[in-house]
Structures are given as C-alpha cells and as structure tokens.
Amino acid sequence: MSLNYEQNVADEQFARTHKEVSLSDDESENAEATLHPAHEPPTDHTGQELDEESAAKEADDGGVVGKSETEEEDGAVGGAANTHVVANHYNELKEAGRKDRQKSKIFFMRNFNNWIKSQLINEYMSQLKQQMRVGDALRVLDMCCGKGGDLLKWEKAAISHLICTDIAEVSVEQCQRRYQDILQRAEKSKFANKFTAEFFACDSTLVRLRERYKDPSLHLNLVSCQFAFHYCFESLAQADCMMRNAAECLKPGGFFIATIPDAYEIIRRLKAAGPDARGFGNDVYNIEFDCSTDPLPIFGAKYQFHLEGVVDCPEFLVHFPTLVKLGRKYGLQLLRRSTFADYYKETLPQGRQLLQRMSGLETVQAQRCADDEQFAHVRSFQGTHRGRPLGTLSKSEWEATTLYLVCAFKKCKNTWDTNGKPLFEFDD
Numbered sequence: 001m002s003l004n005y006e007q008n009v010a011d012e013q014f015a016r017t018h019k020e021v022s023l024s025d026d027e028s029e030n031a032e033a034t035l036h037p038a039h040e041p042p043t044d045h046t047g048q049e050l051d052e053e054s055a056a057k058e059a060d061d062g063g064v065v066g067k068s069e070t071e072e073e074d075g076a077v078g079g080a081a082n083t084h085v086v087a088n089h090y091n092e093l094k095e096a097g098r099k100d101r102q103k104s105k106i107f108f109m110r111n112f113n114n115w116i117k118s119q120l121i122n123e124y125m126s127q128l129k130q131q132m133r134v135g136d137a138l139r140v141l142d143m144c145c146g147k148g149g150d151l152l153k154w155e156k157a158a159i160s161h162l163i164c165t166d167i168a169e170v171s172v173e174q175c176q177r178r179y180q181d182i183l184q185r186a187e188k189s190k191f192a193n194k195f196t197a198e199f200f201a202c203d204s205t206l207v208r209l210r211e212r213y214k215d216p217s218l219h220l221n222l223v224s225c226q227f228a229f230h231y232c233f234e235s236l237a238q239a240d241c242m243m244r245n246a247a248e249c250l251k252p253g254g255f256f257i258a259t260i261p262d263a264y265e266i267i268r269r270l271k272a273a274g275p276d277a278r279g280f281g282n283d284v285y286n287i288e289f290d291c292s293t294d295p296l297p298i299f300g301a302k303y304q305f306h307l308e309g310v311v312d313c314p315e316f317l318v319h320f321p322t323l324v325k326l327g328r329k330y331g332l333q334l335l336r337r338s339t340f341a342d343y344y345k346e347t348l349p350q351g352r353q354l355l356q357r358m359s360g361l362e363t364v365q366a367q368r369c370a371d372d373e374q375f376a377h378v379r380s381f382q383g384t385h386r387g388r389p390l391g392t393l394s395k396s397e398w399e400a401t402t403l404y405l406v407c408a409f410k411k412c413k414n415t416w417d418t419n420g421k422p423l424f425e426f427d428d
C-alpha cells in the first residue's frame, strides 16, 4: 500500500474534489517537513527542573445548512456513518474511580495530556484577558466536552458563561452534574469563580449549534475542542459543519483552540512499521487502518484507535492544510500548530509547577530503572543526577502522547460584499 499523505498530493485531490479551490493562500509547508522523529520521553530531575535537551471550492454546499434536523441526525448527510458508533462508545464508557485510574498504565500520560490542555487554555485565556476590560463577559464553548474534564479549568479561568455540548448524552449528563457540584462548592466560598452554564447533547458535525444555544445571538470569546475535532473528518460536510460551529459565534479577536491527532506523525509511524503494515502501536495504544485507498483520502481516512481503557473507536486523519482552509472559510486564521512534544518544551518554563501539581510526569529513580525498558531513557541521567528522583513518562506513554498536536486560530474581523458574503480581514 502506498501511503501518500503529503500536502501537495492531498491538495491536488482536494482541488479535484472541490473544483475551483486554490489552496495557494494556505500553509505551504511540505508535509514531510513537519514530521517529527519519535522523541524520547522527557526527563525531569526531582520534578523541579526539566532537562530541556532530553526532554473547499469553499465547500459552499459542504455544510448542512438548510437540511432538516431529522435528516442531519440520522446520518443521511455527508457520509456520517460512524457518529453513532462513536456516540455509543463514549456513552458506554464507565468512568474509573481514582484508585483504578492510578493503577492504569496511562495514569501519568492522562495527567500530562490534561496539563497540555491547561497550558493551551491558559495561554489563550491570558491573551483574551489582555484585550478585555474588567467586568466584560467571558463566554466559552466547550465543543465535545465529554464528561466535563475541563470544568475546573473553566472555573479557574474565571469565565462568565460556558456552553457544553457532546454527542454522548450520558457524558453531557455527567458533565452537568459535575458543574452542579462545582457551583454548590462555589456558593459556600467567597473566592470561588461562579459561572453560568448550559448543556445539551448533539452531534457537532451535523447540527448547527447556535440554534441550540439559549441565546442564538450570543458572542463567544473562546471555543475549545479537545481530543475530538478529528471525528468530523469523516466527510467534507461534517468537517465544514464542525468548523462553522467552532467559528461562527466567535467575536473578532476570539480564539478557537484544539488538540488533535497529528496525521503526519501517524503516517510516518505507519510507514516506519513496514511497506505492508496496516497499523502500529505499543502496549498502551494501537492504530489500525480500515482504509486502504491509495492515496489516502482527505476525508474519511479512517482508522481504529485503541487507547488502554479509554478509547476504542473509529477516528479520521485530519489533513492539516484542509483544516486551515476550512477555518479561513469561516474567518479563522491559524496562529499555532505545535506537536505535543514541542508544546511541552515551549511552555514548560511557565508550566512546571502546574505539571508537578497535576502529576503529569512519573517520579522514578534512575538506578532502579536499570532493567526496565520502559525507562531505558533515564539511564543516561544516572551519572548526572545520582540518587535524585526524575520526572518522566514511560516510553509507551510518550509514544502515545506524541501522536497529538495543539492548534489555535484567531477569529478575524470582516466586512461584507454586495452579495452579503463576509470578507475576512486576515493579517497574515
């Protein structure tokens, strides 16, 4: 199987599929140029100081505007055949208690991923706060919120209103209960940040979210979609709908932030697994391609993703230039695309204490890891940090977390043309 997922080939295909599309105004970086070698896990001595060294024609018809909700939700539009599988998977996922979570092979990796989300949220929240005046409303959409894993982050960010939505009703109910708990706690405290919130279950790839908001005219300051945007790359219609949902209610100057699997890294690992390989992985994660199209399609490049105890469902490669192109259609300008490995290195100086508080790295003794292949990378620290504990991730966890990237977009101002179409003022 020849797997060609380099930008130029994919762009040609995108252009063929969506006639008159020119991607010339998008990122021109070559896909291969963005491939990162599988880094070694980071290593932090004492957990205090980390060693930095080691460590579409615009798819005008692509959306689903104008389609009835029944049509949208039964998956009749745009080839959305997998959304029910995904919803069922997340609905049936039992939340492990703290003890079980601590026993999990990916306990530290989950904390590390959570830290990455905190860093991303904090980065763009602080930029927003610089633009705002005291007392201004700060409204957030948590798209694909899951069970509310980011609720405390929103509380800490002192937002005023939160919209939480997810395809899995069970998760949304749990998220709402968690919010009620936070609110009850906040009622008793003088210093807690209280915020209002609304919750609803729906498929963000098929439904126009603003029509579900209590106030459809509301303006958002931040939209966050963590570990979920890739589900919309099943089809152009779904990706278009999801991107519109991310962008259309954002105020100019507002941000859309996301964490998604890095398709280039996935393809690099697949190629490295051998010419006939359909998958790869380790003892904590596994990726198996269902799709044998040559070259891989821009939409619907489906693989089965398994992550120890938490994920086991179909996902889709996100062709990054296409994501950028769709973003621009709705006035979103790319600000950042960083792999988790790079984002970790970049934001560690400001986030070291938080990383420690969140137990985002495992504390190990270099000499005790002598025979453990999962921690072979800390052996080189034996000499320099003798006797001192090191903070790190196991090799398997690091391989799993470095499958991902963070990205951030800014909503641009616009004027209108004579046909009532927005003309966005990109400044790149």
Ligand SMILES: C[S@@+](CC[C@H](N)C(=O)[O-])C[C@H]1O[C@@H](n2cnc3c(N)ncnc32)[C@H](O)[C@@H]1O
Pocket (backbone or CB within 6 Å): 083, 086, 087, 090, 143, 144, 145, 146, 147, 148, 149, 150, 165, 166, 167, 168, 171, 202, 203, 204, 205, 206, 225, 226, 227, 228, 231, 232
């Ligand atoms: C890996 S979980 C991430 C949850 C949460 N954002 C977090 O970071 O903890 C992915 C979430 O995306 C949701 N999801 C998947 N497809 C969706 C869709 N089409 N519309 C809305 N939510 C979706 C799932 O139900 C699940 O809760």
